[in-house]
Amino acid sequence: MTPDRAATEDGPILRLIERLQWAQVRIAALALAAMMLVTVADVFMRYVFNSPVRGSYEIVEATLVVFVFHGMAAGFFRRANIVIDLVDTFAGRRITALLIRFSDLLSIVALAVLAWAMTGPAWQAYDYGDRKLELDMPIYYLWIVALIGIAGTLVCALGVLFARAATPRERGH
Amino acid sequence: MSPPFIGLTGVIALFVLLFARVPVWASLALVGFFGNVALSGWPAAFAIAGTTPFDVGSSYTLSVIPLFVLMGEVASETRLSSDLFAAARVILSGVRGGLAVATIAASACFGAVCGSSVATAATMTRIALPEMRKAGYDDGLATGSLAAGGSLGILIPPSIILVIYASIAEQSVPKLFAASLFPGLLLTALYILVATAVVRLWPDHAPGLIKTSVAEKFAALAGPWQFLLLFVVTIGGIYAGVFSPTEAAAIGAFGAILIGVLGRRIGWTELMKAVEGSVITSCLLFVIIIGANLFSFFMVQTHLPAMLADAARTANLPDLVVMALIIVAYVVMGCFLEGIGMVLITVPVFLPIVTGYGYDPMWFAIIVVIVVEVGLIHPPVGMNLFVIQAQAPETKITSIYRGILPFLIAPLILVVLLFVFPQLALWFPKILYG
Numbered sequence: 001m002t003p004d005r006a007a008t009e010d011g012p013i014l015r016l017i018e019r020l021q022w023a024q025v026r027i028a029a030l031a032l033a034a035m036m037l038v039t040v041a042d043v044f045m046r047y048v049f050n051s052p053v054r055g056s057y058e059i060v061e062a063t064l065v066v067f068v069f070h071g072m073a074a075g076f077f078r079r080a081n082i083v084i085d086l087v088d089t090f091a092g093r094r095i096t097a098l099l100i101r102f103s104d105l106l107s108i109v110a111l112a113v114l115a116w117a118m119t120g121p122a123w124q125a126y127d128y129g130d131r132k133l134e135l136d137m138p139i140y141y142l143w144i145v146a147l148i149g150i151a152g153t154l155v156c157a158l159g160v161l162f163a164r165a166a167t168p169r170e171r172g173h
Numbered sequence: 174m175s176p177p178f179i180g181l182t183g184v185i186a187l188f189v190l191l192f193a194r195v196p197v198w199a200s201l202a203l204v205g206f207f208g209n210v211a212l213s214g215w216p217a218a219f220a221i222a223g224t225t226p227f228d229v230g231s232s233y234t235l236s237v238i239p240l241f242v243l244m245g246e247v248a249s250e251t252r253l254s255s256d257l258f259a260a261a262r263v264i265l266s267g268v269r270g271g272l273a274v275a276t277i278a279a280s281a282c283f284g285a286v287c288g289s290s291v292a293t294a295a296t297m298t299r300i301a302l303p304e305m306r307k308a309g310y311d312d313g314l315a316t317g318s319l320a321a322g323g324s325l326g327i328l329i330p331p332s333i334i335l336v337i338y339a340s341i342a343e344q345s346v347p348k349l350f351a352a353s354l355f356p357g358l359l360l361t362a363l364y365i366l367v368a369t370a371v372v373r374l375w376p377d378h379a380p381g382l383i384k385t386s387v388a389e390k391f392a393a394l395a396g397p398w399q400f401l402l403l404f405v406v407t408i409g410g411i412y413a414g415v416f417s418p419t420e421a422a423a424i425g426a427f428g429a430i431l432i433g434v435l436g437r438r439i440g441w442t443e444l445m446k447a448v449e450g451s452v453i454t455s456c457l458l459f460v461i462i463i464g465a466n467l468f469s470f471f472m473v474q475t476h477l478p479a480m481l482a483d484a485a486r487t488a489n490l491p492d493l494v495v496m497a498l499i500i501v502a503y504v505v506m507g508c509f510l511e512g513i514g515m516v517l518i519t520v521p522v523f524l525p526i527v528t529g530y531g532y533d534p535m536w537f538a539i540i541v542v543i544v545v546e547v548g549l550i551h552p553p554v555g556m557n558l559f560v561i562q563a564q565a566p567e568t569k570i571t572s573i574y575r576g577i578l579p580f581l582i583a584p585l586i587l588v589v590l591l592f593v594f595p596q597l598a599l600w601f602p603k604i605l606y607g
Contacts (some may be wrong), residue, residue: 025452029449032240033448035423036427037427040425057233061236067452068229070461072457073454074449079195082461082514083195084197084509084514094512103193103194103196107195107199109203110198110202110203110464113222113326114222114223114226117220118226120219146230
């Protein structure tokens with residue numbers, strides 16, 4: 001899981017964004033590992049010592065928030081989102097490049113709409129002071145994590161739009 | 174504008190965006206969001222768009238996705254597939270066309286753990302195709318069995334596509350995993366029957382016969398013990414009610430890593446590659462689910478599915494005709510759409526119609542997955558066919574097309590069987606969960 005050589009040959013902005021998405025993938029990977037280990041420990045403790053890990057269900061939910069909202073940055077940075085590329089077979093290179101830019105733009109619009117819309121319920125979670133039952137953790141913490149993750153994803157998507165050539169899928173996954 | 178008309182406009186806009194190369198998730202999210210604006214106004218649309226990503230991203234039920242994907246990615250890195258194929262070829266030696274049959278059997282087993290049709294087809298091609306060529310097998314038979322076998326992974330549990338169907342159709346994941354087991358095994362048997370029939374009709378397609386002793390066959394059974402352990406613990410654990418799907422997936426992922434590390438089959442680099450792959454693959458699925466949830470909410474508000482169901486009933490269309498039309502629609506869409514996207518786009522529209530005609534949503538899930546499988550292998554655009562050609566570029570695509578044609582009969586037979594005997598899918602969940 002090292003920064004991609006191809007990307008480090010790009011301009012300084014893209015290099016910075018490459019580092020950002022790399023950091024976000026690492027955060028997501030750690031969340032995935034935590035999710036797996038907590039669940040395994042919970043099962044083990046439950047069946048062997050009859051003493052399950054307290055709040056394991058909520059830990060999984062919380063780590064999933066970290067995983068999803070930070071992990072998605074890599075997909076946007078690599079233009080790896082699933083597309084129907086049927087048009088590539090009959091459209092010329094210029095039209096394909098235009099369509100790629102168009103879809104980059106619409107992805108950013110969709111991301112921005114979601115990010116903006118999420119601030120409302122995030123404020124509500126802060127105002128109401130809702131907490132996780134077993135962990136006694138304020139739920140707005142998770143909203144903050146989610147908003148930071150989606151903001152990072154938005155930066156990655158913007159970087160791709162402005163700093164990366166419009167070619168079909170730079171890197172597979 | 175009436176809600177159904179707005180719904181229809183939304184569906185048309187969705188397809189326009191999809192064919193304009195806009196990512197599936199963004200197409201679904203934008204149509205869903207602006208559709209909700211048209212129906213309920215900006216404040217309501219923003220409220221839905223604000224809560225949906227968080228609801229999806231913190232759903233315990235969906236945590237099964239990254240964990241099963243991790244299990245599959247690790248299994249792909251640990252050369253489990255070569256153990257499975259080696260065991261299957263010894264066990265099936267002496268059978269004419271045994272290598273093709275072994276390929277299908279090993280693909281079904283590996284696909285069950287891996288969960289990805291494309292990964293199964295790619296991995297098994299690298300392992301089995303050279304062996305079949307060495308034995309003088311016809312390229313069409315070899316690649317046909319690889320493509321067909323590779324598609325089994327999405328039907329045999331654990332299946333990511335079924336988890337996603339469960340989330341969108343509000344079904345139980347363990348029940349769907351139970352419903353898919355026997356149709357998955359039956360489809361494996363049907364593919365094997367097709368391979369055997371091809372060899373019987375054209376004996377020169379599979380000339381070589383490998384001979385091994387009974388003792389060697391018994392010894393080979395112990396070869397892929399890691400696979401058996403993973404499958405029995407994860408899926409057996411779910412069926413027995415010992416683990417929830419998330420727990421089974423976590424144990425499966427942890428077990429796959431343990432098997433890989435203790436058996437020195439996987440190093441740090443491979444492990445990190447598997448984790449990174451899991452992060453990217455899973456999060457791509459999550460953004461699609463977020464978009465699909467927005468679209469699904471919009472569809473429900475439009476009453477379009479209910480209107481379509483009413484129209485079909487008013488026109489006195491028999492249920493079989495409606496189901497046949499839906500299946501044809503899936504096969505046609507399979508030419509253009511990727512499987513999971515197809516499920517997420519279509520299930521909110523088709524499921525109310527199907528249940529309106531009295532069909533069980535669990536049964537429909539199995540039908541949908543089988544039809545998605547057909548989409549993976551039918552010429553000229555089946556993804557598995559291109560994956561195989563990418564792994565073996567010297568193979569002509571026309572040979573692959575010719576090779577897969579007889580195998581297409583198998584899923585069609587299974588669909589007919591499921592219509593005649595729906596209990597093929599429904600009896601096992603009933604026995605397990607009542």
